[in-house]
Amino acid sequence: MAAKTIDDGENYTIEWDDEIGAVVFTWDTYVSGAAFREGCEALLDAIERRDAAKVLTDTRGVSAHDAEDQQWMQTDWMPRAHETGLEYSATVHSDSVISEMDVENMLDGMEGGTAEPFLTSDMAEAREWLAAR
Template identity: 75%
Template sequence: MSAETIEDTKNYTIEWDDDIGAVVFTWDEYVSGQTFRDACEALLDAIKRKNASKSLTDTRGVNAHDAEDQEWLQNDWMPRALDVGLEYSAVVHPDSVISEMDVENMMDGVEPSGAKPLLTSDMNEAREWIADK
């Protein structure tokens, strides 16, 4: 994997992965509220700077997001991400039913213009899917 680190904090890492042509965002710790939103804004900034149409988000390091953060992501952040050109997103969640439901709830009603987001617990599947877009 040839990845360029864009930002590396204790809560998350943002990279550009040439192999799949996508911004890769990895949650390292659970955060909520303004800290969650600031991290998402950093991801949006990376998408803009790289003129990226694809992102892969690895949430295996966290188990859930609170309802307010989910609502903000759906109603505020995602429309802005689509406006700057994000078309495809893959989300890798922890291998648990609760985590899968959390990610599904977060993505519910979000239809990027290019395709429905991929939700999976398999990083290889996510990388292959996003690389093909």
């Protein structure tokens, strides 16, 4: 993977991957509340700075999201991400039904026009999907 680190936060890592032309966001640990929102805002900033249309989010280290964080992501963050020009969003979840359902529930409630989503537990599959866009 030809990636360059953009931001290495306490709970996340953000990279630019030339190979797939996408911002790659990795949660290093489970967080909620202010720490979750801080990471999401850093991702939004990276999307804006790179003028990125694609993002790959690696949530394999997180099994579920707090309900308040899901609500904020759906009604506040995603509409703003869409306004930046985000068109495609691949999310890699851990290989568990609970993790998959958590990500699906979050995406089901998105408002304000969402990026075309792709969910998988396979990083190579997510990268291939984004590279084709």
